Amino acid sequence: MAALCVIIIMKCSRKRFNALFLPVGPHGGYATTEGDLAARETFEQVIFDYEVLKDATENFGGRNLLGKGGFGEVYKGRLADGRVIAVKKLSDRSSTQAMDEFLTEVKLISSVRHRNLVRLLGCCTHGHERLLVYEFMANNSLHKHLFGDTETHLDWNTRFNITVGTARGLAYLHEDSNVRIVHRDIKAGNILLDDKFHPKVADFGLAKFFPEGESHVSTRVGGTLGYMAPEYAVHGQLSEKADVFSYGVVVLEIVTGRKSMNTKLPEPHHLLLQWAWSQYESDQVLDIVDPRLEGKYPREQTLRTIIIALVCTQASPAQRPAMSQVLSMLTSDSEISMRPTQPAFIEGINNVNASASANSSHGSITVSLFPR
Structure with a gap:
């Protein structure tokens, strides 16, 4: 269309x-x-x-x-x-x-x-x-409800609607807006929830406006480690596919109820993407679903959502779908033609502020491919 x-x-x-x-x-x-x-x-x-x-x-x-x-x-x-x-x-x-x-x-x-x-x-x-x-957004951020001290329980339908709504917002930024915009800092903390828990993408402080005809730009890195695409974190190469990668990580957080990075957990669990991929490879991917859901989720839709998240986090930007394709896959019952390949993850991080802008030269950042 x-x-x-x-x-x-x-x-x-x-x-x-x-x-x-x-x-x-x-x-x-x-x-x-x-x-x-x-x-x-x-x-x-x-x-x-x-x-x-x-x-x-x-x-x-x-x-x-x-x-x-x-x-x-x-x-x-x-x-x-x-x-x-x-x-x-x-x-x-x-x-x-x-x-x-x-x-x-x-x-x-x-x-x-x-x-x-x-x-x-x-x-x-x-x-x-x-x-x-x-x-003003009455229900604060997705991060607060997934990881904060809140008594609000997000059931599967709410989580899935947040997943779809966020995809709609990003598809608009990338493809339908009057200017091409890459957000650069998609994370659970930048997805806000209104009084009905409808999601809205927030914080355009890092947003990059693209000139016409450019497929990507090289720029100073800004964003949050744990969510950043490898080509952006290491080389500063920015395109819409960097947002797609970050979105995939957020979707895994929504499904699992776990943060993208948690160094308190043993390997491979401290990196969410690494753990999710290992479970996918072992044909046990539904084991990553948030236990707080108590098994109350549709198996096929949940499996489909996890696969879409992994498709979004593939190592090569060219293999990641556009957000309009992601939205179509989420809202359609047709078979997903794309299958995830090995994702990339940031393995070693030294002297890099996780919430501040940084160049790869400011610290040690190692990008690895699965399997290790």
Whole structure:
């Protein structure tokens, strides 16, 4: 099916961005032909006043702190009109770019709108500070529900819907958005859940906008170890297939309830991908399913999901499917024509901050292929 084009008209003024979006396309985003112009929806991106955000977050108080990451702190806020928001204060190293560059990126990110992507409401600048304002997600992150101290139990249907919804969001970023975007930091912590546990991909602080006609770019590495594709972690070669790899790791986390890396566990269990592949090779792959599900999951759908995750984490980027193909495999009952080949995993990591940007020269990173 030919991808429908996204038509976006932007106007920039000193105080406000205006963007024109069009009806839902094949992956849930906004897409249309010229004949659909009557169905367009207009909305505004605003530049928030710093004092407004300061009041909304109670002076960025500790009790409003939702989380911290390599690119800043996130606070819950409530505006005077009652709207609940999430405010990200970018860290100093994320705030050094020129004002024009910052506003251009905000405008681009604001133009990307999809039901499985966290919506950017606007931005703020205050001296050297840069702040981004997002819609608030009531159920926090997937990471919190899989690995945190929460009493919420994710049943199989919820986990599978999160798997599919995340695939929809990534397929839109890669193939249907008005600009090609590679997220670069897909992980359970960057998949947020709304009040109905619908997933939305968050945190475009590392996102890379691709020029037309480029299949990949070489760039400074940024992301989270345990999720990064080998060609990106070692050589800085970035394409959409790096996100596909990370997505596959997240799906394995969803199925197993285990983190991508856990050095407290013995080999081969401390690397989730290595353990999953060894179980697949031994024809015991359903043994990796989260025991908290207590066997309450559809065998065929679960097996299919695991195989898709392994297909996504193959060593060669060329062998990994596009996210639109992943989505099709997840939502179809037809036989999966692709079969997973040996995945790659990052085996040795020294002096590399697991949540910060790093070049392979900053530490020792060894990529191995199965079998060892």
